[in-house]
Amino acid sequence: MSDQREAGRASAPPFVVMEHITKRFPGVVANDDVSLEVRAGEVHALIGENGAGKSTLMRVLYGMYPADEGRIMVNGEDVKISSPRVAIQHGIGMVHQHFVLVDPFTVTENVILGDEGGSVLDMDAAHEKVAALAKTYGFHVLPSAIVEDLSVGEEQRVEILKALYRGVDLLILDEPTAVLTPLEARDLFENLRRLRDDGKAIVFISHKLDEVLEIADRITVLRRGQIVGETRPAETSKAKLAEMMVGRPVLFRLDKPEVEIGERVLEVDGLLGEGKLNGISLQVRAREILGIAGVEGNGQRELAEALIGLRQPAAGTIRLAGHDIAGWSVAEIRNAGVAYIPEDRQEQGLVLNMTLWENSLLGRADDRPFSGRTGFLFIQKIKDMARKLVKAFDVRARSINVNASTLSGGNQQKLVLARELDTSPKLLIASQPTRGLDVGAIEFVWRQILHQKEEGRGVLLISAELDEIYALSDRILTIYEGRITGEYPPDALPEELGIGMLGATETAEAS
Ligand SMILES: Nc1ncnc2c1ncn2[C@@H]1O[C@H](COP(=O)(O)OP(=O)(O)OP(=O)(O)O)[C@@H](O)[C@H]1O
Ligand SMILES: [Mg+2]
Structure with a gap:
């Protein structure tokens, strides 16, 4: 942003003021x-530890929750924002992490849904309008495409277009990059810069501090519901931001414990399935962390689900501590000593309308200390266990x-992690374990x-975050289109992994 433009804007009233x-x-x-x-004309990053109050503050601004105290001004005037509809009328839009699009509809239909006006819909005109809007901001999306055929990144663009179509001046994005591939995140940032340069305001919530430093003009830090600081990228660093967020220095690199690798706990051979698994073979040994690096959507989810028994592979074998587990149910596989951290906590990890203590028992209701032979549950024991887990993992x-x-x-x-790590598994399958943390x-x-490894367990770590792959893995495999494309030592260069993650032909095409 030029100094002149910044000076001009600083003298105008802020677009939104939230007070007390x-x-x-x-x-x-x-x-x-x-x-x-x-x-x-600013990208305002809102950061803070889990539970700091970021989403709540923005939901208040978007009219989803009434504030108990305080006031909101838009363009210098007091407003009451009693619903998202009212927020949009005031030019405030929000894109949630779990999208709310209608899958069988086209992009255009989704963008205009609920904003059709009174007249009969002219679809050609609507397509053109959406295409023009997309073009203005450089969004790559086809108005006639059906939403269920879109990638996550494209769906997010549709959500943003939907807000822009309603003429919003402020766009709130709550952890928008958590679900994006690195390339999609690049695209999003380009779009955001264009929106900002066009005078839109953007609130950007993220836990990825490198991204925050890259995209933000200003950064506000929340801790335990209060603002603890405001800064700018040029004045701060990743380490400083981290310390502001959590109130203590944070280590971004840990020492890997030196342990002797043990016997094989998992052997996968020639796994095939539904076009997403194209002959995967791998082995995990006790006291070893095997990292699977890859851009999401290349078969990682299908691999994890086949291993835990949620889907039947078309061919191939899976051996757990020497036993062929073909045809075993999820419960049987879990009982045989496999713990599973799924990538989607809301879909697979938790039952949201159950209590924390009930959730802490999911998948282990048959375990000895918690139930008697008649299936009777020892509620007090379960609650004690839940309390212990919540405390140990600092679940707020x-x-x-x-x-x-x-x-x-x-x-x-954190609750899912606490439950799964408490089961003393032989094998831990961890898919994107720190997403959103x-x-x-x-x-x-x-x-x-890392401690699981010292305890003698084998860990299959599936992650799209290279930092995480490097921090934990003893050995790294890259996955691409359902195939293992390479095996690397833990000190391989990111560029080397990149070749495997994109498949050699793809990199050649892209350059
Ligand atoms: N609907 C609700 N009912 C009860 N408590 C809630 C509700 N929504 C949020 N909270 C609580 O308010 C606090 C702030 O939560 P919020 O979701 O705003 O945090 P956050 O900063 O977005 O965290 P994260 O980074 O984990 O998403 C937390 O203690 C949370 O448990
Ligand atoms: Mg949140």
């Missing part, structure tokens, strides 16, 4: 006297009797996973 906002939930002050300004919750839906995103993830929690979870 307090928002309480039963037993929690999610936002405690928070004041925030967002200006036209008022009590173990609240529903999982009331936890912040990162705290939901703050930097402090990531450090903690990495330690826990």
